[in-house]
Amino acid sequence: MRRIYEIRNMQSNIYRIFVYGSLRSGFHNTFYNYISRYFIFDGLGSVQAKLFDLGEYPGAIPCTEDYFITGELYHISQHEQFEWVMKQLDDYEGVFVSTGEVPLFRREAVHVLFQNTTVSAWMYWYNRPVTNQPRIESGDYIAYKMGIGK
Numbered sequence: 001m002r003r004i005y006e007i008r009n010m011q012s013n014i015y016r017i018f019v020y021g022s023l024r025s026g027f028h029n030t031f032y033n034y035i036s037r038y039f040i041f042d043g044l045g046s047v048q049a050k051l052f053d054l055g056e057y058p059g060a061i062p063c064t065e066d067y068f069i070t071g072e073l074y075h076i077s078q079h080e081q082f083e084w085v086m087k088q089l090d091d092y093e094g095v096f097v098s099t100g101e102v103p104l105f106r107r108e109a110v111h112v113l114f115q116n117t118t119v120s121a122w123m124y125w126y127n128r129p130v131t132n133q134p135r136i137e138s139g140d141y142i143a144y145k146m147g148i149g150k
Contacts, residue, residue, distance in 0.1 A: 017086075017121055018122070018123040020060055024072050041072060044071070046139070047113070048063060050135055051140075051144075058136060059125075059133075060124075061125060070141075071123075109123075
């Protein structure tokens with residue numbers, strides 16, 4: 001039996017997502033095509049967090065220190081589709097798990113610094129330990145993969 005990991009800060013009036021890893025447009029991930037079908041790109045933003053290289057993808061963890069990660073901010077094109085679309089993203093991000101398992105990521109509402117203001121968006125935090133994983137100091141996964149700003 002699969003269950004949905006508790007989604008914290010559930011607010012029905014947030015229709016944006018913030019993606020910082022392999023779902024960014026520069027990676028041409030097949031699931032990015034899904035995002036581009038339902039969401040409209042707003043621009044680059046940043047979130048206070050630390051970013052780690054987990055091998056095939058990065059993982060962000062919240063922090064109180066002065067570290068920020070770079071990502072892309074999107075808003076849904078049609079609000080009535082949002083709940084269904086987010087369930088698909090939750091599934092992709094490993095939020096749905098069997099009883100007793102720990103989800104790979106968890107979705108939470110965050111504050112995104114965007115164009116000299118702060119907006120609310122959904123983001124997927126890595127939900128497992130990052131012990132011994134290399135931190136991406138630049139906070140920008142694309143730059144890191146290109147060898148810029150380890």
